[in-house]
Amino acid sequence: MNRTDRLYAVRETLRRAGRAGRTAEQLAAEFEVSVRTVKRDVSALQQAGFPVWARVGRTGGYVVDEAATLPPVTFTPAEVAALAAAVEAHRGQPFDADGRAALTKVLNVLPPPARARATALAARVWTNETATPHGRARVRGAVEAALQAREVLALTYRDGAGEVTSRQVDPQLLAHTGGAWFLVAHCRLRQAVRWFRLDRIEDARRTAQPAVEVPLEEIGEPPPTARPLG
Template identity: 50%
Template sequence: MNRTDRLYALVEELRAAAPRPRSARALARRFEVSVRTVERDLAALQQSGVPIHAEPGRTGGYVLDKERTLPPLTITPAEATALAVGLHALAGTPFAADARSALHKVLAVMPGRERRAAAELAGRVGLLVPAARPARTAGPVVPAALREALSAGRVLRLEYADAAGAVTAREVEPLAFLGGAEHWYLAAWCRLRQAPRGFRLDRVRAVTALDERAPHRPVDLAALDTLGSDVVTLGELGM
């Protein structure tokens, strides 16, 4: 069994046992590897976002939170490849890192045969980038605090550069993300200007999430439009 298949099998072994724990020693015997290898595999799964936690004590071990994971998916290799192609379009946006994480989680719960077929199909798909336009993967790295701004609901402190390069400190209350062909913006209530403003993500020099919760403000995306074009929400796209 290769490591990829073993990682998948470890998740399913813990899922079948949950909520009872499985010790690293028992898992090592089950998969005929060393305890150190199992512990390294479990650490890799935890780092990738799989909700596995360790329970201390003589009868303790590793437990998987079944409510926060997916069972094996009946997803076809073509569907998995379509997801990979679609998520590629999020490169350079606030959701690029989350897209990669989501794809890895989907692949992790696919049965081994389908996962290998998906990898083979994906290896035969190439995306052409127009020569006159740089790849979006060259876009800015979006800090985690910005990616999580809306769901976290906390006030942010930004160091923000204007078009001339002058940097100011702003405390803002996140409202929405707005994306266009060239740039992504954080729409937020700017406490410095006492008005809604759009902050280009590639001009954010530093960001800190404060402990203060942002007050609730109604959001009208059309009114927040910084891009000079119609705003289409994910709800209108069926999401």
């Protein structure tokens, strides 16, 4: 068994073990490897985001956090190819890096034959990579993080006329319309909700200040064709 197959097998063994867990010695005996190899494998799973932790004491061992993991999910090669196409088409857009990380996790947990079929199918889907990213990667990262953490953002913004201003805003949502992405936020300078084009935000910095929530109905009515992602 190669390492990729073993990592997948160890992950599923720990998942099935539930609260009982497995010791490093038990895993080493099951997979016919050394305890040191098991510890390296578990460390690799942890670094990949799999919620496994070491329980100390007489009944110690490796245990999966059941509340932080999904039950086994089967993806078809076509489903994985669709995810890969969506992630590629979203290159340079909000939460691009998170989408790529999620796709990597899906690929890492697929059995090797299914992963090979999905990769081969995805290679038959072409996308044009010349699309302009919506804003600087660092700016997008700050906007995404502040929106998730509900923190005030300090912006340096250049409007359509070229005027540059510094503002503090309470981020509310991200919207895509007219071929551009916007941060919809309550602007503390203007004391009103404003739409900031991501590609016109020259700098963005998170603050430790909690953001004020604005009810969605006060932001305005979305276009009839608009819809949330979730």
